[in-house]
Amino acid sequence: MAGLVTQASSNTATVYVGQGEEIELNLAAMEWARPYIDASRVGNAPQRVSQVVSPGHVIRVMRGEGGEGWSLAQVPAVEGAIVALDPEDGAVRALVGGYDFFRSNFNRAVRAERQPGSAFKPFIYSAGLAHGHSPASVFNDAPVVVADISLDGDWRPRNYSGRFYGPTRLREALAHSRNLVSIRLLDEVGVERTLDFLGHFGFERSRHPSGLSLALGSGSVTPLELTRGFAVFANGGYRVDPWFLDRIEDPYGEVVFRTVPRRVCPPPCQVPAHPDGDLVAVEGAALDGSAAGTPAFVPAERTLPATNAYQMVSMLQDVITSGTGRRATALGRDDLAGKTGTTNDLRDAWFSGFNGDLVTSVWVGFDDYSSLGRRETGASAALPVWVDFMGKALEGRPERLPEEPRGMVTVRIDAETGKRVTHRTQRAIFETFTQDQLPHLGVEERSGPSRDEVTPDQIF
Numbered sequence: 001m002a003g004l005v006t007q008a009s010s011n012t013a014t015v016y017v018g019q020g021e022e023i024e025l026n027l028a029a030m031e032w033a034r035p036y037i038d039a040s041r042v043g044n045a046p047q048r049v050s051q052v053v054s055p056g057h058v059i060r061v062m063r064g065e066g067g068e069g070w071s072l073a074q075v076p077a078v079e080g081a082i083v084a085l086d087p088e089d090g091a092v093r094a095l096v097g098g099y100d101f102f103r104s105n106f107n108r109a110v111r112a113e114r115q116p117g118s119a120f121k122p123f124i125y126s127a128g129l130a131h132g133h134s135p136a137s138v139f140n141d142a143p144v145v146v147a148d149i150s151l152d153g154d155w156r157p158r159n160y161s162g163r164f165y166g167p168t169r170l171r172e173a174l175a176h177s178r179n180l181v182s183i184r185l186l187d188e189v190g191v192e193r194t195l196d197f198l199g200h201f202g203f204e205r206s207r208h209p210s211g212l213s214l215a216l217g218s219g220s221v222t223p224l225e226l227t228r229g230f231a232v233f234a235n236g237g238y239r240v241d242p243w244f245l246d247r248i249e250d251p252y253g254e255v256v257f258r259t260v261p262r263r264v265c266p267p268p269c270q271v272p273a274h275p276d277g278d279l280v281a282v283e284g285a286a287l288d289g290s291a292a293g294t295p296a297f298v299p300a301e302r303t304l305p306a307t308n309a310y311q312m313v314s315m316l317q318d319v320i321t322s323g324t325g326r327r328a329t330a331l332g333r334d335d336l337a338g339k340t341g342t343t344n345d346l347r348d349a350w351f352s353g354f355n356g357d358l359v360t361s362v363w364v365g366f367d368d369y370s371s372l373g374r375r376e377t378g379a380s381a382a383l384p385v386w387v388d389f390m391g392k393a394l395e396g397r398p399e400r401l402p403e404e405p406r407g408m409v410t411v412r413i414d415a416e417t418g419k420r421v422t423h424r425t426q427r428a429i430f431e432t433f434t435q436d437q438l439p440h441l442g443v444e445e446r447s448g449p450s451r452d453e454v455t456p457d458q459i460f
Contacts, residue, residue: 030072040374081108084360087231089263090240113220119341119350120217127197134437135171136418175323186215200303201229234354237304263297306405335399340378349381356400
């Protein structure tokens with residue numbers, strides 16, 4: 001809401017907001033308004049209200065939580081998008097493509113192709129599980145040097161923290177978004193095999209690089225595409241297609257089109273005819289409005305084994321309970337899973353997360369690819385938006401935890417080596433495996449470097 005400052009002193013400002021109404025702003029209502037220096041720095045907090053506003057200024061104000069009080073606001077230069085899907089059938093439950101349609105009608109939720117950064121790692125890890133690895137597989141989080149003729153010098157990726165952590169289990173590496181582990185996992189699985197695997201989630205291969213930077217999300221996706229990809233984990237391994245329209249009626253209330261979505265329907269699946277059975281719509285497109293026997297839905301294709309989806313959900317739950325997404329624990333739910341994402345120079349901030357009822361992605365960034373500024377990561381810029389939205393969207397809904405697929409086995413493993421425990425094991429944890437993933441018993445001497453012996457050991 002716009003307002004006109006009529007008076008300003010050291011402690012308060014009086015603002016006319018129209019229709020004969022005036023409000024007061026105190027220093028606490030504008031203490032965030034520090035002078036801009038650059039994308040990563042601001043000046044000192046104001047000491048007086050009159051340092052920020054003066055009589056005659058036209059400002060923005062907004063009500064506080066629950067309609068209590070007022071605070072100073074401003075129209076942001078940064079943009080954002082949010083998409084929420086029902087993972088059972090792809091129905092779009094919420095979609096916001098930007099701050100203000102009248103300022104920019106570009107719908108970022110469906111049209112902005114941005115690098116997903118680490119929010120893309122779950123799909124790399126899923127490929128790893130599909131090609132012989134498990135959440136307990138250990139990879140060395142150590143410096144990697146990648147020869148790249150397109151660059152002035154070699155590519156030397158590093159973790160956001162700047163540190164290296166040595167041998168690390170995949171579960172731990174995903175929770176803490178360890179870049180070097182992701183690169184080594186991709187290299188072991190193979191870039192070409194991984195690119196082929198991305199089709200299980202609906203991603204276009206042509207928009208992702210044929211190199212190891214794929215592990216760090218250097219391709220491009222829209223928020224809607226990324227949300228659809230995470231829905232495969234949320235629904236247990238089925239690919240669904242997003243849809244917006246339930247039906248179209250003519251001026252007389254007659255239904256002339258009804259969407260027939262792809263819906264999760266485990267076998268034996270019985271597809272009922274729709275009560276308005278004189279319409280046909282398959283894969284979201286009306287084909288024949290006169291044919292009879294329209295199905296209520298089309299069974300979604302399973303593109304990921306239930307065991308793979310279950311293990312990925314479990315690993316992504318650790319992102320929230322102990323990793324980069326810990327801020328989501330404020331919701332007080334045990335059925336949440338997700339992944340943060342931040343791109344080079346802090347240009348994009350992401351959080352994609354879900355439970356069994358809803359999968360939601362949030363993107364924050366500038367349209368011109370400017371940096372968001374120091375520390376503006378997925379965890380600090382996108383995750384708070386996700387928490388606010390999901391808190392309201394899931395309010396009153398019971399927790400919905402995934403069911404463990406048949407044939408999986410939970411055993412105690414050595415947290416350092418990922419091997420099954422022996423009587424000498426100092427630190428044991430539980431991990432769940434498929435039968436063909438079960439690790440061997442540990443040995444006294446581990447091969448490979450210790451966590452204190454982290455050196456550049458591989459050039460690709």
